[in-house]
Amino acid sequence: MKPVSNIRNILIVGGGTAGWLTACFLASNLSLAKKAGASPDGISITLVESKEIGIIGVGEGSFPSIRGTLAAIGIDEARFIRECNATFKQGIQFTDWVRPAGAEGDAHYFHPFSHPSQRQGGPELLPYWLLGAAGSGKARRQFADAVSMQKRIADAHRGPKRFDDKDFLGPMNYAYHFDAGKLATLLCEHGKSLGVQQVLATVEHVQLDDDGAIAAVHTKEGLALTADLYVDCTGFRAALIGEALGSPFRNMNDVLFVDRAVAMQVPYAQPDTPIPSYTISTAHEAGWTWDIGLQQRRGIGYVYSSRHTDEARAEQVLRNYIGPASDGMSARLLKLNVGYRETQWVKNCVAIGLSGGFLEPLESSGIGLIETAAYLLTYLFPFNGELAPVATQFNQHMKERYERIIDFVKMHYCLTQRKDSAFWRDNVDPSTIPESLQQRMAMWRCRPPNRMDFVTDLEMYPPSSWQFVLYGMEFQTDMGINQFAYPRFEEAAKEFQMIAQMSQHAMNDLPDHRKLVEHLCKVS
Ligand code: FAD
Numbered sequence: 182m183k184p185v186s187n188i189r190n191i192l193i194v195g196g197g198t199a200g201w202l203t204a205c206f207l208a209s210n211l212s213l214a215k216k217a218g219a220s221p222d223g224i225s226i227t228l229v230e231s232k233e234i235g236i237i238g239v240g241e242g243s244f245p246s247i248r249g250t251l252a253a254i255g256i257d258e259a260r261f262i263r264e265c266n267a268t269f270k271q272g273i274q275f276t277d278w279v280r281p282a283g284a285e286g287d288a289h290y291f292h293p294f295s296h297p298s299q300r301q302g303g304p305e306l307l308p309y310w311l312l313g314a315a316g317s318g319k320a321r322r323q324f325a326d327a328v329s330m331q332k333r334i335a336d337a338h339r340g341p342k343r344f345d346d347k348d349f350l351g352p353m354n355y356a357y358h359f360d361a362g363k364l365a366t367l368l369c370e371h372g373k374s375l376g377v378q379q380v381l382a383t384v385e386h387v388q389l390d391d392d393g394a395i396a397a398v399h400t401k402e403g404l405a406l407t408a409d410l411y412v413d414c415t416g417f418r419a420a421l422i423g424e425a426l427g428s429p430f431r432n433m434n435d436v437l438f439v440d441r442a443v444a445m446q447v448p449y450a451q452p453d454t455p456i457p458s459y460t461i462s463t464a465h466e467a468g469w470t471w472d473i474g475l476q477q478r479r480g481i482g483y484v485y486s487s488r489h490t491d492e493a494r495a496e497q498v499l500r501n502y503i504g505p506a507s508d509g510m511s512a513r514l515l516k517l518n519v520g521y522r523e524t525q526w527v528k529n530c531v532a533i534g535l536s537g538g539f540l541e542p543l544e545s546s547g548i549g550l551i552e553t554a555a556y557l558l559t560y561l562f563p564f565n566g567e568l569a570p571v572a573t574q575f576n577q578h579m580k581e582r583y584e585r586i587i588d589f590v591k592m593h594y595c596l597t598q599r600k601d602s603a604f605w606r607d608n609v610d611p612s613t614i615p616e617s618l619q620q621r622m623a624m625w626r627c628r629p630p631n632r633m634d635f636v637t638d639l640e641m642y643p644p645s646s647w648q649f650v651l652y653g654m655e656f657q658t659d660m661g662i663n664q665f666a667y668p669r670f671e672e673a674a675k676e677f678q679m680i681a682q683m684s685q686h687a688m689n690d691l692p693d694h695r696k697l698v699e700h701l702c703k704v705s
Pocket residue numbers: 194195196197198199200229230231232234235236237238239240241242243361382383384385414415416417418420442482515517533534535536541542545546547548549551
């Protein structure tokens with residue numbers, strides 16, 4: 182017999198990406214009272230959101246996990262592309278991260294989403310790349326270019342899949358860029374069709390019971406909303422988990438310095454301007470810019486450290502990056518709370534999204550963390566009404582995941598060779614680098630990273646992402662005496678040649694990125 186739920190009512194407070202994605206995921210995977218054909222004993226989900234406050238409306242880059250999430254909640258790819266002004270994202274191009282603009286050496290490196298090529302029974306390519314099987318010295322191909330076809334495909338403005346590939350599938354691994362406001366609207370419509378009740382109201386007061394748990398939330402409009410479980414998706418406000426329950430926020434600004442963003446939306450000069458299928462992340466004196474190509478416009482922002490520059494200078498850096506297209510356009514300034522709550526589930530309230538934490542936009546961890554939290558809540562769901570054991574497991578998992586993401590993001594900064602500004606000099610100061618990351622990098626100085634370094638379920642980024650960033654940032658691994666453990670040098674060298682040849686075929690096979698997007702917009 183199925184366990185009978187003691188949790189009958191869930192109240193989600195907040196209707197941004199976090200609120201609606203969680204609502205859709207829960208509604209798709211739990212037995213809902215209001216869903217057509219479902220048992221009246223099922224769970225009911227209500228989402229209250231404030232139109233007055235609105236959503237943050239940024240966050241336009243994603244990680245490939247988003248495809249699995251969209252499929253799981255029942256939104257098909259063509260609808261998503263069409264309704265969210267979306268494009269494909271095959272990875273991230275990092276410009277000027279290793280050394281400043283104009284210095285001698287490679288200006289860019291690429292973090293592709295496809296894993297390094299590995300033929301069945303063939304050698305693992307990373308050690309052989311380190312040993313020079315893909316060329317040595319100046320003739321050595323960059324790691325991402327040597328082991329994967331994706332950089333060339335993306336550079337040639339090709340999409341990651343063919344016109345007739347099935348939903349969410351293609352020869353290349355990929356995520357999307359999208360309009361955050363449109364995504365919230367799509368998820369809201371979809372959530373309602375799955376049986377989620379929407380209430381438009383602003384929560385003004387959170388009432389606690391004698392035990393310190395939430396008894397009700399009261400809105401400005403005079404409603405008192407009660408539930409068995411509350412999900413705080415109120416963004417940086419953290420109205421429930423922070424303001425009402427006081428779960429401490431662990432600020433990470435001593436490790437990850439950026440705490441402001443200034444952003445603009447820039448239309449394309451021509452309707453057929455090619456759209457890059459990757460985020461362009463360019464390092465500047467006190468942070469970096471994101472440059473994301475949607476269907477009709479680019480979303481561009483400078484994320485910077487307020488301890489290393491001021492607002493006026495930051496806006497100037499953004500305008501210099503954009504050029505004349507920024508003339509006459511106003512910029513939006515955002516303050517970022519970089520850090521997380523070590524306890525994201527307190528009593529009968531769980532925080533998902535910015536209310537739980539945020540680790541700056543590099544590598545798009547925001548939505549990935551929402552997906553993880555929504556999966557955990559759904560799959561660990563306390564059907565027997567016992568919240569404490571689930572809360573413990575949830576909190577442990579999220580804390581470890583945050584710690585690993587912090588290491589991964591910090592690795593981008595602390596491997597720089599830039600010394601041209603205090604921001605970059607401070608970033609390599611060992612006192613700003615977590616011990617866990619220092620230990621990992623110390624091991625990788627004398628052997629390449631291995632999948633055994635990672636506990637997959639706790640990592641947002643697969644081992645290949647660590648490798649692409651590590652060696653893109655020109656990290657040095659000395660293979661030392663262990664180089665003789667790699668006898669398949671010739672075979673690996675042939676493999677590298679084969680990848681280069683095959684990328685030419687792939688480029689002929691894959692369509693232009695903009696054409697692919699336009700094609701999918703017409704699919705009903
Ligand atoms: P919000 O969008 O702020 O939504 C909060 C919701 O709560 C709103 O509906 C609001 O009305 C409601 N609310 C608040 N208070 C009340 C109240 N009292 N009563 C009722 N309702 C209330 N993530 C990525 O994955 N990729 C990226 O590229 C990326 N880039 C980013 C860039 C920047 C500059 C920033 C700041 C964030 C970025 N993020 C990114 C993070 C991403 O934007 C968020 O994770 C995502 O939008 C989820 O936000 P949210 O739903 O938690 O909060």
